[in-house]
Amino acid sequence: MQNNRRILLIDSTASDFSTLKTILKFMDEDFDSVDVNDTAQTLVQHQQWKAVLLSANSDDFELCKQLITAAPELPFIVDQRLSDLTGLANVVAAFDSQITHSGFIQALHRCELYLRNKPNQQLRSSKDLQHTLVGHSHEMQVVRKLIEQVAPTDANVLVLGESGTGKEVVAQAIHRLSKRAKGPFVPVNCGAIPGELLESELFGHEKGAFTGAISTRKGRFELAQGGTLFLDEIGDMPLQMQVKLLRVLQERMFERVGSALQIKSNVRVIAATHRELENLVNEGKFREDLYYRLNVFPVETPALRERREDLPLLINELIRRLTEQAQDSVKLTDNAIQSLMEHKWAGNVRELSNLIERLSILYPNQLVDVAELPKKYQHIEVDTFEPEYPESVLERDALNDLFSFSEDEALEEEQASTQMVTELPLEGLNLKEYLSEVEVDLINQALSAQEGVVARAAEMLGMRRTTLVEKMRKYGLNQ
Template sequence: MQASNSVLVCESDQERAKQLETVLGFIGQQFNVCNTDELSALASNADKVVLISKQLEDVQSIIAKHPHCPFLTVGEGSIVEVLPNLIGHLDLPFNYEQLTQLLHHCDAYLTHLPGKASPAKSERLRQNLIGKGIAIQEVRHLIEQVATKEANVLILGESGTGKEVVAKAIHDHSVRSEGPFVPINCGAIPPDLLESELFGHEKGAFTGAFAMRKGRFELAEGGTLFLDEIGDMPMPMQVKLLRVLQERQFERVGGSKAITANVRVVAATHRQLERMIEQEKFREDLYYRLNVFPIEMPSLRERQDDIPLLLQELVNRHEDEHSAVVRFTQRAVESLMQHQWPGNVRELSNLVERLLILHPDQIVDVNDLPPKYRHIDAETFEPNYSPELAERDALLAIFSDEDASVFSDPSPEALFPDGEQDQELDEEGWGTVQQLPDEGVNLKELLADLEVDLIRQALEQQDGVVARAAEQLGMRRTTLVEKMRKYGLNKDS
């Protein structure tokens, strides 16, 4: 595992330095060995992980001087002050698993530094809330009101509505914007590991705790901690979180030293917390501690007028990634505005990516959308058929495949596969059906009744969308429109 571009080894003991070089080389990690004079020059060029000896003179001031570099200490000695960029300590004898874990946490520290996220992720998190509707304008107003305050914020809304975007916007507009923004999904981490993830742990606190490590509260020091899906947090952890919010102090797992938490907490959930309180699945006191300033994100179906703007923004966002662009016809946009969007903005983003793959550098019309997004009929070019051919097309559509073969193969054998035909044939070899009632039937009315019934069923099953009903009946849309006009049918019939 290569946790960062380079590791700086600043170790006065030659034997320990040699051991570190061996371990780093084994795990494939690039490194440079330097002294304290060289350290400042090397560390200032780029963010590096620094392995530094505790026995060096004034090691604490060296660590404090380079806050953009995560440090791992080596050897004997002590550091009195708790420094945000002091990630952990390497014990003797060195082992690969311990070093690999600590380098991973150093990499996480670098990732959470302001401006150190990857360009795509940084752009996504800092993306302005798109839309001109009243609902999204209200969200922007609430963000402006609360961003400069220190109050806890609870963001409510369905999955995919952009709750993390709101949390990041609150952080970016706050006085803590220079500090880290650290997100954690409370529902994605096993309950037995969540405490360690939030508060960190001391060496030996549990099986596999080879070294001390910091939790998300410490990594977010001076910044914002975003607790996503807080409604999925187990009840025992809710008690511990409440204590931290009340006292602003916590201890690492397996430790006894109280650590001050200078962190702003923003939480989010798609669950109905008040209902969970009634079901005794969420603590009422924690709810009121988090719900100081609630912000409710509207679903996409509540802001469908914003879909044209969102489409333009999402196409621009994915354009570089897919090296393509798409444009939407007005009818395609209108069709998308009628969709219910159960997956909200996330679903819309996924659809745009799919269309970029399927129709790169093309114009997307209604027929180019996946079937479930086609809510209006598309005007498409169709040749003019003679009335006779159009009637034959309609007849083919209302019979089963076996019956339709009669029209595609109009021979006596096709009409009477079992040989049931009149003995007297006309000049063309046609016979008559023997089970025709004596009183006869009105074939035209019989076929018309059948045709009307099947058209009504198709329109009902396709929610009145004529194009999809025509596709189900196996006829062209224009043919179906003519049939509906002929029988006085409409979409709501």
């Protein structure tokens, strides 16, 4: 392969690669050699390597497996002592101490094929992000771009935004698109756990470390080894715990409560908060050094009111998810969606999700108009939904209504200002003009009775407000 990539040698005994190093020098291949225990950070720069040769004792089997699964973008050639790892997708060959020049050339060729034929991670991540983080607005495009940029790294991320904007969804997306995707994603809400219990929750404890510690327990840092730890509402973490968290981030080591044994941390930390951390720093409620340690790469999630154009897409996606879960769903009219777009959405996407679920329970598999929305979401005049019929059909129905009155109804109508024609005059009449005159008169009466309020006049006439507005425009009536 003619490129600038190098070969990485990972071993636990200095003599394992003596033959291979001789072959590499003969082939004029550039290579670097690292110890198996100091490899994780080296593999992060996966663009540098075109092949990874891994040799270790069987005692290091689990560590080697973790290294391979954490770097799916790299092809591995493993020592025969680790042959059980050849079932992993990115282990392309195995070697032993008797490897030959031609055998090694063949193994490198397999590495080249793996790099050439592996799935396009960037394309796949873009599609995944569009499905997970719904919206075409500029604000959401910026968020998706930031996620794509930071996901392949191991940098600490601070996700900022109001409650309900999907900060955990952003953290999960970063994890899924990172080299730690096959590792665990462990969330913990720092504001939901009492301060005196938070240390044990994060770092674990030994049996007898405190009253009630009846057995040894792993903390969230241990559970997240090889993966991502999501610290939600980091702004609510007590100051004494902030000191201990800072030490872990700096030294990559921690101890369980009641133990002096240090445990190495192989965890990526993503923190989130709805609070203004800079203000908390100025108030002395949040450590400045921890703030800068966490704020390596900030990602701000926009409020829903700042991207109202995404609302129809979000509604459709939430309804689709209800359908996928075999639950009853709903369909919203254009007027209902327009009314929701006028809402302030203090609870953001979480509030919208709760509303759609509530409507699906109240009106299962039905059409929801503005009138069916809870009062707080009715931001346009409530119209009773009725289909729009062609003018010819409307005239026919109006004519049927005119000549289908009962005697009592006819008597009442005779007392109205407009006199109904009960018998067709001998000279005939222009039916269309006559019906228009009747319609204009009734509209004026309804408007007068409702003091000019179009919505109530439309209700009195049994039609939609928009239909009445169109008729008033047609006849040149003042609103």
